[in-house]
Amino acid sequence: MKLIYTVIKIIILLLFLLLAVINTDAVTFSYLPGQKFDLPLIVVLFGAFVVGIIFGMFALFGRLLSLRGENGRLRAEVKKNARLTGKELTAPPAQNAPESAKQP
Template sequence: MKIVYSIIKLLILLVFLILAVSNTQTVPFFYLPGQEVDLPLIVVLFGAFVIGAVFGLFALFGRLLALRSENSRLRAEVKKSARLTEQDLAAPAAATAVVPAGKE
């Protein structure tokens, strides 16, 4: 299955590489009002992709922090539950050991 995923990734990379090589004509890019620079089209498209990826990561960052907090809370709850279970298991064993041998 890893080979299939690797082949698919390689094909997607080749498609993007072909698009990059075929889109080398320059286009005007206006980064400020009245400010223009001529860049290859692939540079503009790649820049838009990177900016979109960064904004997407920032959008998910808040959710990531909330999930980490919930994960920590649940782990603490599981540890507390495990400690209570260990105490419950140890308590009956201690109670049976306390009974004197002559008073059965």
Template sequence: MRYVLWIIKLLLFLIVLSFAVKNTDPVTVRYYLGGEWQAPLILVMLIAFCAGAVIGLMTGLGQLFRQRRQIGGLKRELRSKQPQHTDPVPPAGGA
């Protein structure tokens, strides 16, 4: 199974690499206030992809921290409601 995953990763890498090699033409990115920036297309696409990934991770992290805080509170509540250890009482009637 490990070899299959490595082959899939290698194929994916080769596809992305060939895509990057094919898209090296310069493009001009124009900003709203008149600024311009010229860079290879693959660089612009990579920056856009990374920015989207960072924004997605940041929104997911907020929910993750909220859930961890809730889990901690529930664990504390569970510990406070658990009965304390006492010596077992023998059943009535003797055995």
């Protein structure tokens, strides 16, 4: 399975390299009025891709922090309830685990 993922990654990398070689035409990039650069199209596309990744990371960062906080609160609540009942905490067996792994 790892070999399949590696082959897929290599194919995707080769496709991106082919895209970079094909899109070498110069385009005018204007970032401020009167400020222009002539850049290869692949540089502009890659820059837009990186900016999109950065914005996506910032958009998900708040949600990640709230989920980590909720996870910590729930773990503390489980430990508190376990102490009150006097039971030892153990993880339940996995749903799709073999029968030999489910029995202690």
